[in-house]
Each structure stands twice: as C-alpha cells, then as structure tokens.
Amino acid sequence: MSFHIVIPARLASTRLPNKPLADIAGLPMIVRVARQAALAGAAQVVVATDAPEVISACEAHGVRALLTRADHPSGSDRLAEAVEQLGLGDDAVVLNVQGDEPLIAPDMIRACAELLLSRPHCAMSTVAHTIDSAEEFANPNVVKLVCDAAGHALYFSRAPIPWWRDAPSGTATPHPGAVLRHVGLYGYRAGFLRRFPKLPQSPLEQIEALEQLRVLWHGERIAVHVSDSRPGPGVDTPEDLARVRQLVANGAAA
Numbered sequence: 305m306s307f308h309i310v311i312p313a314r315l316a317s318t319r320l321p322n323k324p325l326a327d328i329a330g331l332p333m334i335v336r337v338a339r340q341a342a343l344a345g346a347a348q349v350v351v352a353t354d355a356p357e358v359i360s361a362c363e364a365h366g367v368r369a370l371l372t373r374a375d376h377p378s379g380s381d382r383l384a385e386a387v388e389q390l391g392l393g394d395d396a397v398v399l400n401v402q403g404d405e406p407l408i409a410p411d412m413i414r415a416c417a418e419l420l421l422s423r424p425h426c427a428m429s430t431v432a433h434t435i436d437s438a439e440e441f442a443n444p445n446v447v448k449l450v451c452d453a454a455g456h457a458l459y460f461s462r463a464p465i466p467w468w469r470d471a472p473s474g475t476a477t478p479h480p481g482a483v484l485r486h487v488g489l490y491g492y493r494a495g496f497l498r499r500f501p502k503l504p505q506s507p508l509e510q511i512e513a514l515e516q517l518r519v520l521w522h523g524e525r526i527a528v529h530v531s532d533s534r535p536g537p538g539v540d541t542p543e544d545l546a547r548v549r550q551l552v553a554n555g556a557a558a
Contacts, residue, residue, distance in 0.1 A: 306347045306396075306397075307346050307347065307396075307397040307398070307399055307417040307420075307421065307491070308346055308347055308348050308349075308350070308390070308392065308396060308397070308398050308399065309341045309342075309344065309346040309348070309349040309350070309398075309399045309401055309413065310350050310351075310352050310383050310386045310387075310390075310398055310399070310400060310401075311334070311337055311338060311341065311349070311350070311351045311352065311400075311401050311402070311403050312352050312353070312379040312382040312383060312386075312400065312402075312403060313334050313351055313352070313353040313355075313358050313403035314353070314354055314355070314382075314403075315353070315354065315355035315357060315358060319540055319541050319542075320539065320540065320541060320542060320544075320545065322357075323403075323404060323539065324353070324355075324358050324361075324403050324404075325357060325358065325361055326539070326545055328406055328545075328548060328549055328552055329549065329552045329553060331365065332361045332362075332365070333403070333404065333406050333539060333545075334351055334353075334358060334361065334362060334367075334403050335361065335362060335365045335367055336406040336552075337401065337402075337403055337404070337405055337406050337408065338351060338362070338367040339367075340405075340406060340407065340408050340410065341399075341401045341408060341410070341413060343410035344399075344410040344411070344413035344414045344417070345410075345414060346399065346413075346417070348368065348390075349367070349368070350368045350369065350370060350386065350390065351367060351368070351369040351370070351403070352369075352370050352372050352382050352383065352385070352386035353369060353370070353371065353372065354371070354372055354373065354374040354376070354382075356371065359371055370386055370389050370390075372385045372386060372389075373385060378515055379400060379402075380400070380490075380492075380497065380500055380501065380515060381500075381501045383398065383400055383492065383497055384497045384498055384500060384501050387494045387497050387498060388498070392494040393494060393495075394493065394494055394495030394498070395493065395494070395495065396493070396494040397417055397420050397421055397491055397492070397493060397494075398491070398492045398493075398494055398497060399413055399416060399417050399489070399490070399491050399492075400489070400490040400491075400492065401413060401489065402488055402489070402538065404538050404539040404540065405535070405536065405538050405539075406536075406539065406548055406552070407535075407536025407537060407548060407551065407552075407556055408489070408535060408536060409533065409535060409536065412431055412487070412489060412529075412531055412533075412535060413489065415431070415529045415531065416429050416430065416431050416489050416490070416491045416529055417429075417491050419491070419527050419528075419529045420491040420492075420493070420527060423525075423527045425525060426456070426524075426525040426526065426527040427492070427493055427496040427519065427524040427525060427526070428490055428491060428492050428493075428496065428516075428519055428524065428525075428526045428527070429490070429491035429526065429527040429528070429529065430457070430486065430487070430489060430490050430491070430516070430526055430527075430528055430529070431486075431487040431489045431528070431529045431530075431531055431535075432449055432451075432484040432485060432486050432487060432528050432529070432530050432531070433484065433485055433487065433530065433531045433532070433533065433534050433535075434481055434482075434483060434484060434485070434530070435478060435483050435484070435485045436478055436480055436481075436483070437478070438475075438476065438477055438478060440478075440485065441464045441476055441477070441478040441483055442464055442476045444462040444463070445462070446462075446485055447460055447461070447462060447485070447486040447514060448460070448461055448462075448463070448464065448465050448483060448484060448485060448486065449461070449465075449484050449486045449528065450465055450466055450484070451484070451528050455527060455528050455529075455530075456525045456526060456527055456528065457516070457520065457525075457526040457527075457528050458520075459517075459520070460486055460512070460514050460516050460517060460520075461512060461514075462512055462513075462514070464476045464478070464483075465483075466479065466482060466483070468482075484528075484530065487531070487535050489535075490516075496524065500518075500519070503518055503522050505518055506518050506520075506521030506522070507521075508520075508521060509521065536548075536551075536556065537551070
C-alpha cells in the first residue's frame, strides 16, 4: 500500500494569528502535525503553504514543504497545486491532513487511505464517527452525514440528519447509533484533485458551505470509514491551543 500525505497550511487566521507556527511544547504546530501524520506510514509527508515563514519552520525540523500560491480559495485547490509540483500520477492516493490537527490519529489516516485504495470506483474517502449527543446533533458547526448500504456518502449537512421522527422528546434527538459526525480528513485520487478546482460549485455547496457537496453534486462517490474513536481536538482558537498544549504536556502525542 502506498499513499501520500499533503498538509495545507495558511499563515493567515482570523481567530488565531500565525496558527501553523504556534508553539506546542517547543515545536511549531505544523511540525507536530507532520510528525504525527508520518506515523501513518505514507510514502511521503509534505506541507503545502503560502508562507515562506512556514517553509522555514518546516525545513528547520526536517519536514518537506512546498510554497504554493496565496490566492487558493480552499485547501483542496492548494492540494491540487501540490500534486502538480510533486508530479504524482493520476492513480496516486493523496491524504489531506489538516494543519491544525496536531493530535490526529495515525491509524485514522491509514484507514482512510486503505479505504480509497480498496474502492477504485470512488474519487474520495473520508472519516466519520457516531455521536449520541443532542447538543452536537443540533450544532450547525458539527457536520453530519448519511451513507448508503455500501458505505458511500449520500449527503453531508449542518442540519440534524437523519431526523428521528418518533424521538421520545419530539425534538432534535439523535437516534442511538444512527448519527455520524464527519471528520475533516480526506483521501483523494490525484487525477480527481486535478479536476476538482475546475468543477463548478454546486448550489448545495453554496447553501451549506460544505465543499464536499460539490463532489456528490457532480456524481462522484465518497467512501466513508466509520471510526470507533473520535479524533483528537483541533486548534481553531487560543482556548483550543491551550487545551492541546496541556494534552501534549500530559503525553497525548509523541
């Protein structure tokens, strides 16, 4: 099995300035993400960034990094440029690991890659886990998804789906074991990544602000790995950063 990991990293962040360079136990966050991702056993791990400062931080710690354009509208567009720079063949499997996930589980990355490698009819793979929390179910920032019998994504939504019509409370209550929370980890075939930025946005993507709906809108399949565990916390805010620093100090990651 062979796959590649590309980690998109933008320096700009409204909630946490210079986020990729945030110090976590003596290492920039982007370096911690790359080292954690490398434990999944990929052929290579590469950071794709728009900032020379991130390139320098990566190189100082032995992490390969590519300088990409600053005007990419999404991480997928940045990955598409990275695929071109790396010269990957269309059949190569590329994992998009978010640059703010320093506690990402290597086993989860590998499972996402293995799933796509086993499904030649799918353009992408991703990960989900079950949730039973009514608060998460109702939260529009928690993306839910539903799958078909073969484990292909049917739809992603910020809305509480599937809706349990006969819930005892009559409100937005998740049906036990039936609600999946989407994890922002993606596998792509390099050939599809090359095509993706050229595909017109779908109305559903614009309404929900979920890029993966463009994939379904154009008739491509996304295979879903349902994980038994939740992912480690990501870093979006100063509070998230403090939490992850404490977890690392307590031995949550290498």
